[in-house]
Structure formats: structure tokens, C-alpha cells
Amino acid sequence: MASKNSIIRNRPEYIPNHIPNPTYVRILDTTLRDGEQSPGAAMTCVQKLETARQLAKLGVDIIEAGFPCASKQDFMAVKMIAEEVGNCVDGNGYVPVITGVSRCNEKDIATAWEALKHAKRPRLRTFIATSPIHMEYKLRKSKDQVLETARNMVKFARSLGCTDIQFGAEDAARSDKEFLYQIFGEVIKAGATTLTIPDTVGIAMPFEYGKLIADIKANTPGIENAIMATHCHNDLGLATANTIEGARYGARQLEVTINGIGERAGNASFEEVVMALTCRGIDILGGLHTGINTRHILKTSKMVEKYSGLHLQPHKALVGANAFLHESGIHQDGMLKHRGTYEIISPEDIGLVRSVGDTIVLGKLSGRQALRNRLEELGYKLKDTEVEGVFWQFKAVAEKKKRITDTDLRALVSNEAFNEQPIWKLGDLQVTCGTVGFSTATVKLFSIDGSMHVACSIGTGPVDSAYKAINHIVKEPAKLVKYTLGAITEGIDATATTSVEISRGDTNHPVFSGTGGGTDVVVSSVDAYLSALNNMLRFY
Ligand SMILES: CC(=O)SCCNC(=O)CCNC(=O)[C@H](O)C(C)(C)COP(=O)(O)OP(=O)(O)OC[C@H]1O[C@@H](n2cnc3c(N)ncnc32)[C@H](O)[C@@H]1OP(=O)(O)O
Numbered sequence: 001m002a003s004k005n006s007i008i009r010n011r012p013e014y015i016p017n018h019i020p021n022p023t024y025v026r027i028l029d030t031t032l033r034d035g036e037q038s039p040g041a042a043m044t045c046v047q048k049l050e051t052a053r054q055l056a057k058l059g060v061d062i063i064e065a066g067f068p069c070a071s072k073q074d075f076m077a078v079k080m081i082a083e084e085v086g087n088c089v090d091g092n093g094y095v096p097v098i099t100g101v102s103r104c105n106e107k108d109i110a111t112a113w114e115a116l117k118h119a120k121r122p123r124l125r126t127f128i129a130t131s132p133i134h135m136e137y138k139l140r141k142s143k144d145q146v147l148e149t150a151r152n153m154v155k156f157a158r159s160l161g162c163t164d165i166q167f168g169a170e171d172a173a174r175s176d177k178e179f180l181y182q183i184f185g186e187v188i189k190a191g192a193t194t195l196t197i198p199d200t201v202g203i204a205m206p207f208e209y210g211k212l213i214a215d216i217k218a219n220t221p222g223i224e225n226a227i228m229a230t231h232c233h234n235d236l237g238l239a240t241a242n243t244i245e246g247a248r249y250g251a252r253q254l255e256v257t258i259n260g261i262g263e264r265a266g267n268a269s270f271e272e273v274v275m276a277l278t279c280r281g282i283d284i285l286g287g288l289h290t291g292i293n294t295r296h297i298l299k300t301s302k303m304v305e306k307y308s309g310l311h312l313q314p315h316k317a318l319v320g321a322n323a324f325l326h327e328s329g330i331h332q333d334g335m336l337k338h339r340g341t342y343e344i345i346s347p348e349d350i351g352l353v354r355s356v357g358d359t360i361v362l363g364k365l366s367g368r369q370a371l372r373n374r375l376e377e378l379g380y381k382l383k384d385t386e387v388e389g390v391f392w393q394f395k396a397v398a399e400k401k402k403r404i405t406d407t408d409l410r411a412l413v414s415n416e417a418f419n420e421q422p423i424w425k426l427g428d429l430q431v432t433c434g435t436v437g438f439s440t441a442t443v444k445l446f447s448i449d450g451s452m453h454v455a456c457s458i459g460t461g462p463v464d465s466a467y468k469a470i471n472h473i474v475k476e477p478a479k480l481v482k483y484t485l486g487a488i489t490e491g492i493d494a495t496a497t498t499s500v501e502i503s504r505g506d507t508n509h510p511v512f513s514g515t516g517g518g519t520d521v522v523v524s525s526v527d528a529y530l531s532a533l534n535n536m537l538r539f540y
């Protein structure tokens with residue numbers, strides 16, 4: 001069942017310069033253009049095509065597929081996307097508009113049109129900088145020259161047969177407002193249907209950016225015949241806030257990228273902007289909404305992460321690995337009683353299907369409710385007094401270890417919590433290893449009856465030879481199912497933690513786990529193995 005946050009409402013008819021529903025906001029995704037401008041994020045044609053298909057599944061209104069003049073590859077990618085994705089009309093008549101950016105010159109625009117014209121709804125997009133610093137130092141053009149170029153290039157785009165034309169004033173946030181009203185007024189007259197107002201360098205504060213949009217709306221001649229678009233960069237971490245503020249003041253096209261990738265600190269993030277509108281649009285944003293099917297967000301995010309090679313920080317809003325996890329006890333208790341206590345969005349709304357239990361991570365700040373819940377999920381029904389015993393053991397381990405796994409919990413419950421006497425206990429251990437000769441281990445174990453047993457063995461390494469020596473003594477068939485070694489602390493003297501899982505034979509046999517810790521990895525490994533063996537022997 002769709003929750004309130006994932007309801008997809010009707011998409012209004014597509015008319016380039018007019019949106020019949022005043023609260024509908026178009027989403028232009030520029031992952032394949034501005035996103036690819038992130039250092040190191042270049043994608044292949046095939047990856048771009050696949051991403052574009054996924055963007056169409058999301059229901060993106062406009063896909064900016066690339067910069068056709070940048071290279072033959074870019075041209076090909078835009079053309080392929082225009083031909084395929086730009087002609088895939090779904091049962092509701094939806095097909096994404098396909099666009100590609102071009103500088104304000106005839107060659108760029110004509111090349112872009114060659115790539116785009118194959119789409120059912122092609123849009124030519126051109127831009128020129130309007131801020132004093134860009135005009136003087138980068139373009140080396142006067143205001144009049146920039147104005148003339150913009151007007152002529154929009155007319156040129158129109159002369160190619162394109163009726164959907166987007167014009168952008170690069171660095172608008174640092175441009176003279178009077179000049180913006182003038183240039184936007186002129187390009188509307190020349191045939192522009194959408195106007196981009198970029199904060200190219202990410203310098204604007206939300207109130208400034210909102211006012212800029214409001215002022216352009218109030219002062220640009222003919223603005224009622226065009227759609228205003230935001231394009232915000234994240235240099236001060238304000239891209240999403242600025243974009244939402246732009247929408248509040250009248251922008252009806254928001255330009256975003258998946259995972260917020262893009263030039264320098266990136267662009268406004270697709271998932272943040274779309275989910276902010278989805279979550280709060282009706283409550284406090286006057287009903288603003290999009291046509292995005294939010295359930296495809298996570299899949300798209302993972303695809304872009306893989307293709308761009310730009311890895312997400314775990315705490316990235318909405319799509320980071322921790323975005324729907326809870327580690328502290330008070331939050332976990334709340335979540336177990338009612339998800340709404342700490343979750344403003346259901347993970348399912350972005351396509352993450354999870355049970356409440358899966359969102360709970362055990363660590364040093366967790367409490368008894370979460371511990372008991374996880375133990376019950378693992379099949380342990382403990383009395384209150386037993387939970388109490390395990391709890392403080394659990395806290396002690398968690399102090400040293402960042403995350404407590406199910407293996408750790410099993411070991412705690414079956415071993416430490418009940419303080420049972422170990423059947424086999426390590427006396428001494430001696431290993432030799434290196435590049436000369438075999439690894440050998442001599443192990444001294446004490447049995448529960450106090451008797452001492454010594455054995456030695458060779459092996460492929462010190463841990464293997466020690467495990468084999470233990471097997472000689474214990475004489476129980478034990479198959480190593482899993483062995484993991486990690487460092488709890490940093491540096492050369494780090495404390496190592498070892499977790500092992502063993503079973504008596506094939507997959508039909510139950511698995512027993514044990515953990516060990518210490519600065520010597522071989523001793524820690526032997527402790528873990530013995531602890532698992534003791535758990536197994538107690539069971540049989
Ligand atoms: C804010 C943004 O994101 S803008 C988009 C940025 N994206 C990219 O630049 C990616 C693709 N770019 C490229 O592949 C290359 O820059 C190309 C193929 C477009 C151009 O390469 P080159 O011809 O070698 O030019 P180069 O990149 O060195 O310099 C840019 C030129 O374009 C001019 N220029 C910059 N913006 C514009 C514009 N909007 N309209 C017209 N000319 C422009 C610059 O003034 C400079 O001209 P100059 O060489 O006469 O001084």
C-alpha cells in the first residue's frame with residue numbers, strides 16, 4: 001500500500017512554457033551532464049543509457065543527457081538517449097523531455113540539435129554567463145555583447161525548428177538583477193520557454209535565492225510566458241534549501257542530480273529535493289508536488305553510485321547506508337513501539353524494503369529493548385534476569401567493538417552470559433611461522449576435569465596450524481564455516497577481534513559461534529575457536 005509520502009498524482013499535459021497545474025513542479029535531472037562534471041565521474045555511453053532508462057522509470061520530466069559538443073562520445077550518448085528513452089511513451093502518455101546543454105554559439109547549438117531532434121520532446125538548452133566577473137574575465141564580453149549573443153542564439157535555436165528552448169544566465173546569483181530582467185525579457189521575446197536562474201558557485205543564502213526568484217518573477221517582461229528553473233550548487237551546503245526556497249517563490253522546474261553529484265561540491269540532490277516536496281509539499285509548501293515515482297529512488301541512487309564511482313557517505317540523507325538505521329537505545333525503544341517516533345519517511349517510500357528489526361543496529365549506546373528484540377529474532381527467549389546478565393556483558397563488548405553482530409550475540413548468550421565453565425580452556429600456545437618452512441603450532445589445553453593435554457600440528461599458517469592442534473586434542477569433527485578478523489582500535493597495537501562459526505558437518509547441522517579479542521591475532525583466533533567449540537560440545 002502506498003503511504004502518504006509516495007502517492008503519485010496526475011502529471012499535467014506537457015506544454016513547454018506553461019504548466020496547467022500551478023502546484024506541479026517539473027524535475028530536470030542533470031546527473032548525466034552536471035553530475036558527470038564531478039571530477040572522476042565520467043560514465044560510458046552504455047552506462048548513461050541505462051541511467052537514462054532508470055530516470056524515466058522514476059518519472060523525471062526532463063533528462064539532461066549531456067553536453068553534445070564536448071566529444072563524439074557525448075554526442076553519441078545524447079543521441080542514443082534521445083532516440084531510445086526519448087521515444088518510450090508509457091500507458092499514461094508520459095515520455096521524458098530530452099535536453100543537452102550548449103554554449104551560446106551556433107556550432108554548439110546545431111550539434112546539440114542533431115543529437116536531440118530524434119526525441120519525441122526535444123529541448124535545446126543554451127546558456128551564457130551574466131555576472132560582471134564572468135563577463136569581464138572569462139567571456140571578455142560587454143553586457144551588450146552578452147545580451148546580443150543570447151538573443152541571437154535563442155533565435156538561432158528556434159530557426160532549427162525547436163519550439164522548446166531553455167536559456168540559462170550562468171552565475172545569476174552574482175549578476176546584476178536589472179540585467180537579468182533585461183536579458184530574460186529579451187530571450188522570452190526571441191522564443192525561450194524556460195529560464196534557468198543558476199547559483200553556479202553555490203554562494204546564495206536561501207532567503208537571497210528566494211528573493212532573486214521572486215524579483216525575476218515580478219520584474220521580467222513576459223515572464224508569465226515562461227517557466228522559471230532553479231539550478232543550485234552546494235558549495236555552502238545550501239543547494240537543497242535554496243532549491244526549495246526557489247520553488248516557494250515561483251520556480252516550477254527544479255534542476256537536480258542523483259546523490260547530489262556535480263561540479264565541485266555538487267548540485268541539489270534529487271532525492272532530497274523530491275522527498276522534501278513529497279513529505280512537506282502538502283503540509284507547508286502550498287501543495288507543491290512532483291510526478292516522481294519515489295520508490296525507484298534507492299535503485300537509481302545505487303546505479304549512479306556504481307557508474308560514477310562516487311561513493312556515498314553513510315549519513316547521506318535518504319540514500320546513505322545509515323539513513324534508516326537506529327543505534328541508540330532510546331530511539332530503538334521508540335522505533336520498536338511506533339516507527340513514527342523517529343522515522344519521518346517510510347524506507348519503502350524510496351524503495352527500501354525492511355522490517356523494523358532490520359533498521360536497528362546494536363552498539364554501545366543500545367538498550368535492553370533492542371537487545372531483547374534481536375535475541376528473540378535469533379530464537380532466544382530469555383527471562384528478564386537472563387537479559388540483565390547478557391546486557392552488561394553486551395555493553396562491555398560493545399565498548400570495544402563498533403558493531404555487535406549476530407555472531408557476537410550468539411557467543412554472548414551461549415557463553416559469557418551464563419558463565420558456564422568452559423569444557424576446554426587454553427593453557428599455552430606457541431607458534432612459529434614465516435617464509436622458511438611450515439607454520440607449526442603447539443597447544444596446551446585444560447579439560448573441564450582439570451587434565452592437561454598438549455598437541456602440535458603444522459598448517460598453512462599460524463591460525464590453521466593452531467586449529468589443527470586443537471582438533472587433535474578435542475577429537476570432535478568441527479567444520480570452520482566462517483572466520484572474520486577485524487581491528488577494534490586503530491594503530492599498530494590495535495586490538496583484534498575474531499569471530500568464528502563452526503558446525504559439525506554439512507549445512508543441515510546447526511552453526512555455533514565464538515569470539516575472541518586481544519592484541520595478538522593468533523591468540524584471539526584460538527580463543528574464538530575454543531569458545532565456538534565449547535558451545536558446540538555443550539549442545540551435543
Ligand atoms: C556552469 C557550467 O557547468 S558550464 C558547463 C561546463 N561543462 C563543460 O565545460 C564540459 C564540456 N566542455 C568541453 O568539453 C570543452 O570545454 C568544450 C568542447 C565545450 C570547449 O572546449 P574549447 O573550445 O577547447 O574551449 P575551452 O573549454 O578551453 O574554453 C571555453 C571557451 O568557451 C567560452 N565560453 C564559455 N561559456 C560560454 C558560453 N556560455 N557561450 C559562449 N562561449 C562560452 C569561453 O569564453 C572560452 O572561449 P575562448 O576559448 O575564446 O576563451
Ligand SMILES: CC(C)C(=O)C(=O)O
Binds near residue numbers: 034101196199233
Ligand atoms: C550550465 C549551467 C546551467 C550550469 O550548470 C550552472 O550554471 O551551474
Ligand SMILES: [Mg+2]
Binds near residue numbers: 198200231263
Ligand atoms: Mg551547474
